[in-house]
Amino acid sequence: MIALQALVNGLVSGTLLAVPAIGFTAMFAVLRFPNFSVSGVATLGAFAGYLAYGSGLHMAGSLAVAFAVAGAAGLLFDKVAHLPLVRQGALPAAIASIATGLVLENVVRLSFGNEPRGYDRPIARDIRLGEIRVSPQQLETMALALALMLAVFAVLAFTRIGKAMRASADNPELAALKGIRPERVAMMASFVGMGLVGVGGMLFGLDSSIDPLTGTRILLSIFAAAVLGGLGSAPGAVLGAFLIGMAEELSVLVVGSQYRAAVGFVAILLVLTLRPRGLLGERAF
Amino acid sequence: MSRIRIGRRAALAGGVAAFAGPAVLRAQSAPSGADPIRLATLTPLTGAGGSYGPVMAKVAAAVTEEVNKAGGVLGRRIVLVSEDDQTSPEAGVRAARKLIDVDKVIAIMGTWASSVTTAVAPLCWESKTFLCTVSGADSITLLPHQGFLIRTQPNSKLQVTRVGEFILSLGAKKVFTMIPQTPFTQSTFDILNQVLPKGGATHQSLIYDDKKTTYRTEVDQALRASPDVILANGYTPDTVVLLKDLYRAGFKGKILGFAYSINQKLLDQVGQPEVVEGVYTFAPSPAEGSGAYERVKAAVGSANPDPYTCQVYDHINMILMSMALAKDASGVAIKDNIRKVTQGGGKSVDNAVDGLKAIAAGEKVDYAGASGPCDFDDKGDILDCKFRYEQVKAGKFTLVKIA
Numbered sequence: 017m018i019a020l021q022a023l024v025n026g027l028v029s030g031t032l033l034a035v036p037a038i039g040f041t042a043m044f045a046v047l048r049f050p051n052f053s054v055s056g057v058a059t060l061g062a063f064a065g066y067l068a069y070g071s072g073l074h075m076a077g078s079l080a081v082a083f084a085v086a087g088a089a090g091l092l093f094d095k096v097a098h099l100p101l102v103r104q105g106a107l108p109a110a111i112a113s114i115a116t117g118l119v120l121e122n123v124v125r126l127s128f129g130n131e132p133r134g135y136d137r138p139i140a141r142d143i144r145l146g147e148i149r150v151s152p153q154q155l156e157t158m159a160l161a162l163a164l165m166l167a168v169f170a171v172l173a174f175t176r177i178g179k180a181m182r183a184s185a186d187n188p189e190l191a192a193l194k195g196i197r198p199e200r201v202a203m204m205a206s207f208v209g210m211g212l213v214g215v216g217g218m219l220f221g222l223d224s225s226i227d228p229l230t231g232t233r234i235l236l237s238i239f240a241a242a243v244l245g246g247l248g249s250a251p252g253a254v255l256g257a258f259l260i261g262m263a264e265e266l267s268v269l270v271v272g273s274q275y276r277a278a279v280g281f282v283a284i285l286l287v288l289t290l291r292p293r294g295l296l297g298e299r300a301f
Numbered sequence: 302m303s304r305i306r307i308g309r310r311a312a313l314a315g316g317v318a319a320f321a322g323p324a325v326l327r328a329q330s331a332p333s334g335a336d337p338i339r340l341a342t343l344t345p346l347t348g349a350g351g352s353y354g355p356v357m358a359k360v361a362a363a364v365t366e367e368v369n370k371a372g373g374v375l376g377r378r379i380v381l382v383s384e385d386d387q388t389s390p391e392a393g394v395r396a397a398r399k400l401i402d403v404d405k406v407i408a409i410m411g412t413w414a415s416s417v418t419t420a421v422a423p424l425c426w427e428s429k430t431f432l433c434t435v436s437g438a439d440s441i442t443l444l445p446h447q448g449f450l451i452r453t454q455p456n457s458k459l460q461v462t463r464v465g466e467f468i469l470s471l472g473a474k475k476v477f478t479m480i481p482q483t484p485f486t487q488s489t490f491d492i493l494n495q496v497l498p499k500g501g502a503t504h505q506s507l508i509y510d511d512k513k514t515t516y517r518t519e520v521d522q523a524l525r526a527s528p529d530v531i532l533a534n535g536y537t538p539d540t541v542v543l544l545k546d547l548y549r550a551g552f553k554g555k556i557l558g559f560a561y562s563i564n565q566k567l568l569d570q571v572g573q574p575e576v577v578e579g580v581y582t583f584a585p586s587p588a589e590g591s592g593a594y595e596r597v598k599a600a601v602g603s604a605n606p607d608p609y610t611c612q613v614y615d616h617i618n619m620i621l622m623s624m625a626l627a628k629d630a631s632g633v634a635i636k637d638n639i640r641k642v643t644q645g646g647g648k649s650v651d652n653a654v655d656g657l658k659a660i661a662a663g664e665k666v667d668y669a670g671a672s673g674p675c676d677f678d679d680k681g682d683i684l685d686c687k688f689r690y691e692q693v694k695a696g697k698f699t700l701v702k703i704a
Contacts, residue, residue, distance in 0.1 A: 132570055264513075265518045274482045277512075
């Protein structure tokens with residue numbers, strides 16, 4: 017029974033993890049480098065949402081603020097630091113993104129200090145469904161995450177810009193020949209991708225508390241989810257996020273929670289050894 | 302464009318002045334007759350401990366002044382040198398070298414961070430300089446310090462033993478400890494596994510990852526043991542998450558944690574009083590209400606001096622009296638005599654001026670300090686000190702007892 021409860025818990029954290037994982041994988045699909053500054057951007061989004069929520073904005077509005085601020089920061093850093101290096105290869109850009117992530121983390125630290133802060137959200141007792149308990153807040157957070165994911169998939173499937181992003185990710189040269197402007201698609205990917213990461217940071221913070229290391233804590237899980245599902249595949253990222261979320265919770269029962277970080281690393285190791293393309297392969301959609 | 306030109310002569314004159322300056326200042330504070338006795342504080346004036354170090358140095362200076370006014374020790378003036386360890390082992394070692402080699406101090410007081418104390422201690426015992434520290438890590442008194450080190454901060458063994466005893470006093474039968482991976486995790490388990498069964502309680506535990514954003518599964522695991530007391534032994538950020546998840550899971554038993562983690566900041570973040578209602582906290586406490594504590598309050602001008610300041614007050618008083626008893630001002634003399642003035646009965650004194658008079662009159666003294674009774678075992682650890690227990694009631698910390 018406790019295993020079933022752990023699975024439910026994993027499903028909840030997997031849903032939250034899916035949002036930034038989609039952002040991470042979408043950026044990889046279009047920009048062709050792993051952007052590790054997601055750690056700093058997730059933190060930034062969490063704090064932007066915190067300020068918005070604290071100023072009296074309701075939840076959806078605060079999430080929109082987190083999205084916009086994180087997206088803008090992502091756009092800026094890609095423009096200034098990452099994209100000029102991509103021409104030299106993915107590795108220099110990836111290393112630069114680690115640096116910008118650190119910069120963002122410390123900007124937050126200098127502005128807000130190291131003290132953890134909590135969203136002023138009422139904490140309610142769990143609802144019991146037989147032996148399984150779920151918290152009403154988590155259901156709400158989960159619903160927000162699911163709605164956001166549906167919106168992202170709808171945009172990718174039905175809108176011009178979504179189709180352009182997918183085309184660009186699939187074959188940049190061919191897309192350019194068809195008149196899709198690669199810079200515009202790249203900017204869109206930076207903004208939307210990092211926006212999702214910022215929202216993810218806030219969703220994680222809603223349940224716990226936020227501090228300058230909020231994003232760093234979820235970085236490995238985001239990366240593992242994206243690699244597991246297949247870097248560049250949005251549905252893959254969702255699948256990967258659920259699997260990582262559940263594996264992390266189940267591992268608590270088997271090896272203890274101090275080995276949680278190992279779950280992410282083992283997942284990456286297995287995928288790279290057995291199926292380097294990831295579970296769903298590398299497809300933008 | 303005009304430039305400031307510094308000629309060779311001016312530079313030379315400036316250099317001489319710069320070197321001579323401290324000597325002139327030193328000459329002013331030195332006594333006309335006998336050589337002064339040199340002591341030092343090495344506290345964190347900057348860095349992570351920067352909020353504590355300045356007050357620690359201040360209280361030592363206040364005691365020095367008082368004793369000098371009363372005629373010094375062995376007819377000699379006390380000169381106190383203050384250095385900054387920057388809460389960094391490298392800076393601490395540089396400062397300690399200067400204190401030992403240049404200033405020729407015979408004792409160093411107040412090293413704060415365990416890493417600094419660990420780095421500075423070998424310099425001290427090799428040069429037979431006495432070291433008094435406020436660092437808590439168990440490993441410090443296990444160093445081969447040959448007796449040249451004492452500490453006034455309770456080590457984790459003493460702290461956890463007292464936590465265990467307090468848990469038993471709450472009537473606990475099944476105790477569950479939830480703790481992240483830290484240098485004291487294993488020793489905490491070991492000590493509680495000894496203390497709790499003696500009082501008829503069982504003990505189970507779980508190590509969690511302090512970087513997780515939810516502890517729902519960990520809480521489920523803990524609650525399977527149906528504990529009546531949970532010891533939440535983490536730091537503030539993870540304890541916030543843990544307490545929320547315990548509340549959500551409907552845990553009705555008692556919760557206990559260290560005051561360095563369950564503090565006002567934690568209450569602010571949780572934001573909802575019923576989540577933390579009834580939670581007990583625990584911390585080493587200065588000997589509030591004692592004569593020495595009142596003297597520290599007056600010396601630093603604070604109604605609520607921190608434990609480290611109280612401990613440095615005790616350091617300098619104990620050192621001054623042990624030199625007087627030995628009739629010798631050296632690190633070895635302090636090492637051989639410090640326990641003779643701090644324990645074993647005799648006239649109870651809470652300051653060096655009274656203690657020095659009693660020693661001059663041939664009386665045996667037993668120092669009772671601002672941080673506690675100041676009795677030491679052979680390794681240099683204190684045998685006992687007061688602890689402060691509080692409970693959250695209606696969103697406020699209320700005192701349960703100091704014992």
